[in-house]
Amino acid sequence: MALTARWAKSVLDYDPFGGDQGDPGDYTLRDVIVESCRKAGTCHDCGQGFAQGMTIRKIEVRDPDRIRTYKWCRACCDAMALSWTDGGDAISARHRLRMARGRQGQAPGPGADGA
Numbered sequence: 001m002a003l004t005a006r007w008a009k010s011v012l013d014y015d016p017f018g019g020d021q022g023d024p025g026d027y028t029l030r031d032v033i034v035e036s037c038r039k040a041g042t043c044h045d046c047g048q049g050f051a052q053g054m055t056i057r058k059i060e061v062r063d064p065d066r067i068r069t070y071k072w073c074r075a076c077c078d079a080m081a082l083s084w085t086d087g088g089d090a091i092s093a094r095h096r097l098r099m100a101r102g103r104q105g106q107a108p109g110p111g112a113d114g115a
Contacts, residue, residue: 003055007081008033011057014080014091016045016072029060029067033077043073045091047098050074 012031033055040052050056050073057072057080072080079090 003033003035010081010084011077014083016057016059016070016080023063026061026063029062031059032057034058037071041071043076044070045072045076045079045098046094047101048073048075 011033034057035055036053037050037056037058038052040049041056042049043056050071055074055077057077059070061068061070076091076094079094082090
């Protein structure tokens with residue numbers, strides 16, 4: 001999917017935690033699309049790695065004790081954008097990748113799809 005304002009809005013409108021994240025006193029500091037991330041990392045949803053310079057979603061949450069950061073790869077962001085029209089099929093498939101990796105005892109890392 002092309003990186004457009006409509007795509008970014010569709011991604012940011014999707015609640016990746018489905019309302020079950022956080023405790024009283026937690027609040028979101030930042031929820032943004034980063035067009036060129038500074039460091040490589042691992043996606044919170046699929047568990048696959050993403051390279052420096054990739055487009056990602058990043059959420060920073062403040063709780064009473066610390067700031068937590070969550071990041072999502074471009075493939076999971078695309079799936080979030082599609083969730084409004086595909087009934088959640090694409091994002092569910094991305095979640096299954098993480099579960100499959102866990103069952104196989106694989107540590108999160110770079111995936112074959114370049115995420």
